[in-house]
Amino acid sequence: MVKQRSALERIPAYKQGAMPSTSDVVKLSSNENPFPPLASVRDAVAAELEHIHLYPSMAAPELTTRIAKLQGVAPENIVLGAGSVEVATQLVQASAGEGDEVMFAWRSFEAYPIIAIGAGATPVQVPLTHDERHDLDAMADAITERTAIIFVCNPNNPTGASLTHAEVRSFLDRVPSDVLVVIDEAYEHFNRDAETAIGIDLYREYPNVAVLHTFSKAYGLAGLRIGYAVAQADVAANLRKVAVPFAVSALAQTAASASLDAEAELAIRIDDIVAERDRVTSELRAQGWNIGDSQANFVWLRLGDDTTRIDAALTEAGVLARAFAGEGIRITIGSPDANSRALTALAGVHAGARG
Numbered sequence: 001m002v003k004q005r006s007a008l009e010r011i012p013a014y015k016q017g018a019m020p021s022t023s024d025v026v027k028l029s030s031n032e033n034p035f036p037p038l039a040s041v042r043d044a045v046a047a048e049l050e051h052i053h054l055y056p057s058m059a060a061p062e063l064t065t066r067i068a069k070l071q072g073v074a075p076e077n078i079v080l081g082a083g084s085v086e087v088a089t090q091l092v093q094a095s096a097g098e099g100d101e102v103m104f105a106w107r108s109f110e111a112y113p114i115i116a117i118g119a120g121a122t123p124v125q126v127p128l129t130h131d132e133r134h135d136l137d138a139m140a141d142a143i144t145e146r147t148a149i150i151f152v153c154n155p156n157n158p159t160g161a162s163l164t165h166a167e168v169r170s171f172l173d174r175v176p177s178d179v180l181v182v183i184d185e186a187y188e189h190f191n192r193d194a195e196t197a198i199g200i201d202l203y204r205e206y207p208n209v210a211v212l213h214t215f216s217k218a219y220g221l222a223g224l225r226i227g228y229a230v231a232q233a234d235v236a237a238n239l240r241k242v243a244v245p246f247a248v249s250a251l252a253q254t255a256a257s258a259s260l261d262a263e264a265e266l267a268i269r270i271d272d273i274v275a276e277r278d279r280v281t282s283e284l285r286a287q288g289w290n291i292g293d294s295q296a297n298f299v300w301l302r303l304g305d306d307t308t309r310i311d312a313a314l315t316e317a318g319v320l321a322r323a324f325a326g327e328g329i330r331i332t333i334g335s336p337d338a339n340s341r342a343l344t345a346l347a348g349v350h351a352g353a354r355g
């Protein structure tokens, strides 16, 4: 056996959402956007295919400048990655190593522990409150001298709960100024909570805040892998040092630019997804399921020991959702037909499991 890092034995394998094996199955397991690519984005990517024999620009000046303008920061504050998961990896690698702690709420985005252990650091998972939200007081209490970086996922994957601006500000007031706090806003476009924390405003107010964004969800570019961080220039420079060289393809850069051109068209799609989320939520409540408000493109059923049984019923009905054994099931908001399939399947589940 060749030498391998023993820490990797502690890494839970990233479980990709189940993949459909037949066309009669609906995939609501990966928080993907149900809409097909916009024609304008598809055309821009098709034109860029001419250049795939060349490496992409690592600095991506055009896209970087556009995003900087959009966020009201300087281009030096923007760092791209192959999906925001790669940018999250850069953030951890730049901040934490052996002996350092990486803190996040749990359950939250399942890549956080993988990234933390991969960097040689120790993940510190702070349980959510009973109403599925980050327990920011407990997180602040759990900060030690070894805490290097903290992820705040807003709204949270998989529970959909959103944090208010006031809550996150009070939390940041308790975080030492040398600890980086990353506000992961992967689902921000679906967030309709008027009180929600706004990462970019917190970034302006607290020099130890970075914000994480993705083109995978609202912009529907999950397959092209592109996301970015907004960070202070010194942090951003370090992120570029640990970034995988040339990881962000020119196709992804072009698609992201074309998507920014199509914000108005995309906004209609986002509104549709939010309307579907609200329909699914109220129909599930009418069926008797006890679910909280989700501010993301998925809903969360806390089912405990019933999780596996109910997931099997969904699978049997051709609905692939994301089950976390012993905890609950996250169901992505898909097309209206797909959502209705999920609702019909859940309506048929034994009523004893609800609430």
Ligand SMILES: Cc1ncc(COP(=O)(O)O)c(C=O)c1O
Binding pocket: 030, 031, 082, 083, 084, 085, 086, 109, 153, 157, 184, 186, 213, 214, 215, 216, 222, 225, 226, 227
């Ligand atoms: C909270 C959160 N952050 C980041 C990501 C990563 O998305 P991507 O790497 O596609 O940008 C996801 C994906 O599911 C997520 O749920």
